[in-house]
Amino acid sequence: MERITKADDRVHRPAGPWTPTVHRLLTHLHERGFVAAPAPIALGEQLETVTFVPGEAGEYPWTADVASEAALVTTARLLRQFHDAAASFPRDDATDVWSQAERLPVETIVHGDFAPYNVVYDGIAAVGVIDFDTAHPGPRVWDVASAVYRFAPFTSSADEGAPVPEFADRVTRAAEFCRAYGLDARSRSVLVETMTASLVSLVTTLETEAAAGNPKFVSDLAHGHAELYRADVAWLEEHGDAITAALV
Ligand SMILES: Nc1ncnc2c1ncn2[C@@H]1O[C@H](COP(=O)(O)OP(=O)(O)O)[C@@H](O)[C@H]1O
Ligand SMILES: [Mg+2]
Structure with a gap:
């Protein structure tokens, strides 16, 4: 089933x-x-x-609509609206259970896997956010970093076979996402290191869950996802300063 x-x-x-x-x-x-x-x-x-949230999830391979600059902007605005609404969530630490550890500084409840495949589109318009299993208290930049990683993109795994935009264009898309979101200067300055931290945490989750026999993660591991994220961390360490310079 x-x-x-x-x-x-x-x-x-x-x-x-x-x-x-x-x-x-x-x-x-x-x-x-x-x-x-x-x-x-x-x-x-x-x-x-x-x-059910009507529309099409932004699964790979992307449609031209999802790959567009307009979709980047509507996605960033939707993330902002979600964070603003979640910020007033009345936490009850005695009973709340999250699948992920809290991340400091806590500014809102973050989605935890904010990526095209968890956003629902109607053409270029981002109209839905789904799959909240990884939500947890944390800083806004946690989700912005994972969004920029996927949407700039700064991942080598994005769209197998699809042409990867020039580095300068990807940096421009990253800056555009931050602008459309309205990300503050402090968060922009830590965006790249947050991206790296979230990849490291992803690898840890993947390997821990796979070792525990969780079938979804066993399959991801078998498909080389951990190596891929590690390669992306190395790439970000090399290019991080150039990306940050364009964001601040
Ligand atoms: N509430 C929803 N509204 C619309 N589509 C959904 C919804 N929940 C799941 N889906 C569809 O099912 C796919 C997988 O669901 P998702 O909740 O993202 O779980 P997972 O990523 O763990 O497989 C989504 O990419 C989307 O196409
Ligand atoms: Mg999903």
Whole structure:
């Protein structure tokens, strides 16, 4: 059976210990007027049910629309709206469970895997954000860094076979994302090191989960994802100063 199934306007997904907290977050987002996230419908022992967000997830290979500068801008604005709505989430540290450790400084609840494949598009318009399993308290730049990594892109894994834009164009896209988001100067100055930190954390998660036998991560590891992220970390160490110079 498929891990994630859709029926009518509902999506059924595996639930985890963090799902009650994530549902509280999703409810809060809707109450704050951020309706681009799924709304929680039900929570069982094994499965959660949320609303289907209409549109197309930005899966690889990208459409011309998703690859466009306009999509970059609408994505950054949507991330900003999500962070602004999540910032007032009433935390309850006695009962909240997140799948990821909190990251300092806590400015909002971050998505934790903000990437094209977890954003839903209607043409060039980013209209949805899905897959909140990795949400946790953290700094805004945590999500901006992962978005810039995928959208500039500064990853070698983006689109197999697709032409990679010139370095200068990718840096311009990174700066454009930060501008459209309205990222502050301090966050821009740590964006590249945050990107590296999130890749290192991704590798740790991947290897830990694969070792524990989690099938999704066993497959990712077998497909060479850990080596790829390590190569991207090395690449960022080489080019980080040039990227930061264009962002601050
Ligand atoms: N609430 C939703 N609305 C629309 N599409 C969804 C929703 N949840 C999942 N999907 C679709 O299923 C795919 C995988 O779901 P996702 O929640 O991202 O899980 P995972 O990344 O862990 O496989 C998404 O890329 C999207 O196409
Ligand atoms: Mg996903």
